[in-house]
Amino acid sequence: MKPYRTVLFVPAHKTSWYEKAAESGADAVCFDLEDSVPEHLKESARKEVADGVTALARSHPSMGLFVRTNSLATRLTGLDLEATVVPGLTGIFAPKVDEATDVIRYDTLLDHFEARAEVSGLEYIIPVETIQGIQHCEEIAAASPRVGAMIGPTAEHADIAKAVGYEWSPEGLESLHHRTRILLATRAADRHPLTALWERIRDLDGLRTFATQGRKMGFRGQIVLHPTHVPVVNEVYTPDRETIEFYRGLLSTYREAEARGDGAVMYGDIHVDKAHADKAEEWLARVDQLAGLNGGI
Numbered sequence: 001m002k003p004y005r006t007v008l009f010v011p012a013h014k015t016s017w018y019e020k021a022a023e024s025g026a027d028a029v030c031f032d033l034e035d036s037v038p039e040h041l042k043e044s045a046r047k048e049v050a051d052g053v054t055a056l057a058r059s060h061p062s063m064g065l066f067v068r069t070n071s072l073a074t075r076l077t078g079l080d081l082e083a084t085v086v087p088g089l090t091g092i093f094a095p096k097v098d099e100a101t102d103v104i105r106y107d108t109l110l111d112h113f114e115a116r117a118e119v120s121g122l123e124y125i126i127p128v129e130t131i132q133g134i135q136h137c138e139e140i141a142a143a144s145p146r147v148g149a150m151i152g153p154t155a156e157h158a159d160i161a162k163a164v165g166y167e168w169s170p171e172g173l174e175s176l177h178h179r180t181r182i183l184l185a186t187r188a189a190d191r192h193p194l195t196a197l198w199e200r201i202r203d204l205d206g207l208r209t210f211a212t213q214g215r216k217m218g219f220r221g222q223i224v225l226h227p228t229h230v231p232v233v234n235e236v237y238t239p240d241r242e243t244i245e246f247y248r249g250l251l252s253t254y255r256e257a258e259a260r261g262d263g264a265v266m267y268g269d270i271h272v273d274k275a276h277a278d279k280a281e282e283w284l285a286r287v288d289q290l291a292g293l294n295g296g297i
Contacts, residue, residue, distance in 0.1 A: 001148030028064030046083035057088025071096035091123035098132035100143035123148035141189035152179035
């Protein structure tokens, strides 16, 4: 999966918001057919999403396009996929995944609808939003090659808060344990680690602090609810020029030392060996990947 910094949610029935979301600068947009769409509007919203994916795939070819389906338990997932798996779709935001077998159930459905629509390579973003999902996050991350990203949830009022029973705080200590478990699960399975949304729409300073904390933990992007959050989160998760130059210099210095037959060298005040060089190489590779996102870096 591409290293998305921002995945912006749009209620699927709010078609007037589609273009605004695409113009926000988000790396990916997710059309939500689940909680944000009233029951009586879901059928029409499916067709609207299919049309939206087709249009935005043409106008914003570098942007990721995802659909959050209704959960398997609702028995609406097949209808959602039947309508929205169309050319241009990037993947599925798969809710309420409790265990690895749920991923396989999604795979079975998606195999069918991909073949029917003559598309391939669709990926999953999986939010871990149940107790069972937390307990089985390692198996879920490794359950299918389609799993591209997982989310460490932090919401103040949504499913995970109800499931765990925590009392939310801006500092996020109450969700630190399960976020860390999910982060490690994604890293072990070589998936893209995303952190969850910041619900306080007008508190951009709080958003910045929250996003920075997530980046420092090891997350590489975030789900966002509002277009005003996109530039803040993109900035937090975009490496700054000074840090890029630091890692380039470190890697160059180590390679020169290695060519001389030295396994370690000083880089400024820092002792550098192969482990440092390996980290720098991986970090700079991610910078190159970010350059290919919607809007670049």
